[in-house]
Amino acid sequence: MLGLKQSELASKASITRSVLLGLERPSRKLPDNSALFHLRAAIDAEGLSLLDATENVGEGVRWKEPSGKLWVDCLRHGRAMLGYSLDDLAEKSGVGRYVIARVESGKLRRTPEQSVRRLRDALFEQGVIILNEDEHVGAGVRLRFGFGNKDLSAPGVRPSE
Template sequence: MLGLKQSDLASKAMITRSVLLGLEQPGRKHPDQLALFQLRDALIRDGLTFVDATEAAGEGVRWAKPSGKVWVDCLKDARAMLGYSLDELSEKSGVGRYVIARLEKTDRKRINEEAARRLRDVLFDNGVVILAEEADIGAGVRLRSRVRPAK
C-alpha cells in the first residue's frame, strides 16, 4: 500500500532485506518476533493501521486517516493480498491486464466502472473485501473470512 521496494521497507523497519524476505515466506515456522514488531511499527509510522480479525471477517490493513482515496485505489492492494499477478487476475475476471494496470494507477484520467466492479467482485469471490474510506479512517483491504490456523 505504501508503494515501497522491499529494500526501502526493510530499511524503515531497521531489518535486513533477507530478514524481510524470510518474514514474507508462507511456510516459515517461527518468525522473528522482534523483526515483526519493527516491521509493524514502521508500517504504522507511515500511516497504516491493522484491522483485527473478527468472528465475521478476517484481518486486514487500511490507511489510519482518511486521504480522499476511493475504493478503486485499493484494487492493487487487494490483488497483492491474494498474491495474484496481473495475468492471473485478468484470467479470473475477463478484464484485460492493461485495463487492470490502468485502473491500479493513481494518476488515471477516468475509471472504467464496469471493469472495476467486475474486478471487485472477483476479488471478493476469492476472499478479499475492499474497505471504503470512512469519516475517521482511510480505505483498505481485508480478508473476507477469518483464516483458520493449520493444525
C-alpha cells in the same frame, strides 16, 4: 500500499532485507517477535494500520486516517493479497489485463465503472474485501474469512459503491 522498496521498509524497521523477506514468506515458521514488532511499528509510523484477523474476518491493512483514496485505489493491493498476477485477475474477472494495469496505475482520466466493479466483485469472490474510506479511517483491503472460516457473503460485507 506505502510505495516503499523492501530495502526501504526493512531500513525503517531496523531489520535486514533478508529478515523482511523471511517474514513475507507464506511458508515461514515461527517468525522473530522482535522483528515483527519493529516491522509493525514502522508500518504504523508510515500511516497504515495492520488489521488483525478475527473469527469473522481475516487480516488486512488500511490507512489510519482518511487519505482521499477511493476503493478503486485498493484494487492492486487486493490482487497482491491473493498473490494474483494481472493475467490471473483478468481470467477471474473477465476484464483485460491492459485495462487492469491502467486502472491500477491510477492514470486514467475516467474510471471504467463497469470494469472496476467486476474487478472488485472478482476479488470478493476470491476472498478479499475492499474497504471504503470514511470520515474516520482510510481505504484498505482485508481477507474475507477469519480463523472461524465463515462465509461472509451476507449483506453489508460487499463494499458499497
